[in-house]
Amino acid sequence: MKRHFSVLLASTVILSTTVGYVFGSSKQSSMQVQAAPTQQEKAPNVEGSTGDGLNNMLTTAVAWKQTAAEYKALYHQSFNMARMQVDLALANHKPDDKQLAVITDLDDTILSPVNYWGYLINNNKDFFEDGIWDKWIPTYNMVPTPGSLEFFNYCKEKGVEVFYVSSRDQGPKTYKYAKTQLKKLKFPYVDDNHLTILRDTSNKETRQNEIVQNYNVISYLGDNLNDFRRVYYVTDVDERAKLMEQDKDLYGSKFILMPNPTDGHWVRAIFGESEPPATDENRAIWKEAATRSAWKQK
Numbered sequence: 001m002k003r004h005f006s007v008l009l010a011s012t013v014i015l016s017t018t019v020g021y022v023f024g025s026s027k028q029s030s031m032q033v034q035a036a037p038t039q040q041e042k043a044p045n046v047e048g049s050t051g052d053g054l055n056n057m058l059t060t061a062v063a064w065k066q067t068a069a070e071y072k073a074l075y076h077q078s079f080n081m082a083r084m085q086v087d088l089a090l091a092n093h094k095p096d097d098k099q100l101a102v103i104t105d106l107d108d109t110i111l112s113p114v115n116y117w118g119y120l121i122n123n124n125k126d127f128f129e130d131g132i133w134d135k136w137i138p139t140y141n142m143v144p145t146p147g148s149l150e151f152f153n154y155c156k157e158k159g160v161e162v163f164y165v166s167s168r169d170q171g172p173k174t175y176k177y178a179k180t181q182l183k184k185l186k187f188p189y190v191d192d193n194h195l196t197i198l199r200d201t202s203n204k205e206t207r208q209n210e211i212v213q214n215y216n217v218i219s220y221l222g223d224n225l226n227d228f229r230r231v232y233y234v235t236d237v238d239e240r241a242k243l244m245e246q247d248k249d250l251y252g253s254k255f256i257l258m259p260n261p262t263d264g265h266w267v268r269a270i271f272g273e274s275e276p277p278a279t280d281e282n283r284a285i286w287k288e289a290a291t292r293s294a295w296k297q298k
Contacts, residue, residue, distance in 0.1 A: 056126045057286060061261040062117040072146040074259045079147035082219050082256045086160055089218045101215035102155055103208055105222040106166035106178065108260040110148040110187070115141040117262055127278035128263055134170045140181050145258065149187065156188040161215065164190070165207050167198040174199055202265075205230045219253065223260035237269045237289075 064071055082102070089100050104110055116136045120129065152162050164182065168174050175197045182190040196207045204227065211217060225232035225244060234240050251257060268274040270289050276282045 056121055056124065057283070058117065058121055058126050058262070062114070062121055064261060065112075065114050065117065071259060075146040075148070078221070078256050078258050079151040081252050082151055082221060083154060085219045085253055085256075086155060086158065089216070090158060090160070093216075098214065098216040099161060100159070101161040101163055101211065101217050102152075103163045103165055103211060103217055103220045104152075105204075105224065105227040106164060106182075107142075107168075108145070108223040108263075109221055109227070109258050110145055110152070111142040111181065111185075112145045113142055115143075125278070127282070128275055129278075130275065137168070137170050137177050137181075138173070140177075140184055142181050142185070144185050144187075149185070152188055160218065162187075162189040162194060163211050163215075164195045165198070165204050165211075166196070167202040167204065169199040202226060203230050203233070219256050221256045221258070223258040224264040224266075225257075226265045228255045233265060233268075235269055235272050237292075240266070240269045 086100075086102070093100060107113055113136075116133060119132065119136065120126075125132070155162050164178075164187075166178060168178060170177055175195075178197050179190060179195055182195070198204065198207070208217075208220070220228050222228060225240070228250075229247070232240055232243055234243070247255070263274070265274055267276070271282065271285060276285070
């Protein structure tokens with residue numbers, strides 16, 4: 001299963017001017033969108049976008065992740081900000097203070113699964129699929145996000161510890177898969193003390209609070225607001241945005257956010273859960289989300 005659990009939508013559903021999409025599975029939308037009635041009853045389309053996949057709603061978001069220099073630049077910008085916070089903390093650190101540390105998420109924060117999304121598009125899948133994800137994880141096709149290795153090696157050099165906290169579930173070998181992937185990419189501090197994989201929850205606060213008891217945490221790194229605070233875990237788009245605004249002064253310092261237009265709990269705010277199934281009803285919900293604000297020509 002995916003951890004925490006846009007967009008060029010299908011031709012009858014959406015054209016969005018925003019780079020972004022996601023994955024998923026939900027029975028009910030918090031936006032309360034009703035599927036348009038049809039003249040004839042027909043079996044729901046759960047196989048993917050129509051045609052040859054050229055109107056796959058994932059295409060724009062994944063093309064951005066695959067090619068855009070801007071996407072990579074946002075990672076460098078985030079790690080540059082994180083490094084500035086490390087330098088500031090080191091300058092103010094006193095001998096009797098707690099050991100300095102950074103807490104980070106894994107997927108789409110320091111590990112890029114872009115290869116997985118390319119597979120979905122090549123196979124005409126326009127929603128995230130757990131089964132494929134679970135088979136893909138043990139292939140160890142993740143790559144470091146731009147600037148991530150350099151930043152964490154800098155932390156190691158300066159004596160700042162790094163704690164990896166992620167939520168995944170690929171069965172009993174979940175922890176082994178995550179640890180092996182990080183070691184293959186030569187990330188520092190990859191051991192049982194510094195790596196936590198949560199299989200039964202996406203709530204990271206319990207483990208984060210344990211770390212805070214013994215360390216002075218400089219920054220939290222993530223691609224999902226839920227990587228920072230559980231309070232963001234709500235099923236309403238506007239409420240989530242309002243909660244974020246209350247913490248706006250923390251972004252770029254305590255909270256370092258990475259770009260992710262394909263998946264995350266922002267999807268849960270739209271659908272009610274993070275992984276909505278690939279149905280025409282949910283494709284219609286994407287359209288509703290993408291046209292919340294739309295010019296109406298007179």
